[in-house]
Amino acid sequence: MVQMAKNKDMNGKGDRVFEEEFLPQIDALYTFAYHLTYNEEDANDLVQETYLKAYRFLDRYEAGTNAKAWLFRILKNAFINEYRKKSKQPNRVDIDEVTNIRDEEDTNYSSYLDLREEMFQGMMGDEVTNAINSLPVDFRAVILLCDIEGFTYEEIAKIVDIPIGTVRSRLHRARNMLKDKLKSYAESKGYKDKRK
Amino acid sequence: MRDQNYQELVKKVTMYLDNELSERDERELLDEIQSNPAYFKVLSQEKHFREFIKSKIRRKPSPALIQSIKDKIRVTPV
Incomplete structure (x- = not known):
């Protein structure tokens, strides 16, 4: 009873x-x-x-x-x-591999200076979705948690189970990777920096 | 602006937009932004990028999924 x-x-x-x-x-x-x-x-x-x-x-x-x-x-x-486990993420890249690649690329930030608003004009949601989808899942997750769900760095650290410093650096890298992809896409569609 | 300085500035601006800067760091950054047009430009670009991404990414679960979860919870012992 x-x-x-x-x-x-x-x-x-x-x-x-x-x-x-x-x-x-x-x-x-x-x-x-x-x-x-x-x-x-x-x-x-x-x-x-x-x-x-x-x-x-x-x-x-x-x-x-x-x-x-x-x-x-x-x-x-x-x-x-x-x-x-089921390997449903065939495009997943090992995070250390990406980190090493980015360490080399991060030494040159001048390419981001022309991230102008007109670059984004006319871009459709699908293109952005594809760019986000192509990010390794560890990077995609922190962007979604921070920018879409509005979690704090501390909350993200607990959710993903990584130190808060890693949240900061992973977000920074993820956003730069996304900018790279969107910039490449815009350029492939004929975007040119009008200041040149 | 040297690349190293630019990298640090983007990090600070990013943390500012995420509401993750301390009050002191935030005051320092806002002072710098007010006195330096290049800093202001970085802030506006980062802000626009953030808003752009937000505007392009929510999906609704189907009523069937919600009902299925409720049904399974009902028969799950605590």
């Missing part, structure tokens, strides 16, 4: 937390999952797994704290555990 009452209380608490704190995050979680997997079915599976894990480990969540960051961390871990 005591055990049943306890379970009932737990389910009552669980239902309230689920409805009031977890479920309102589903749009943000789905957007993140979709941009990680670029596949609707995989995004559905990832979000579903996230909610089931969150519910299962509800005793580790303190009601009223940062539900969004907690759920994002679960989703990120699920993505790493399941989807990388």
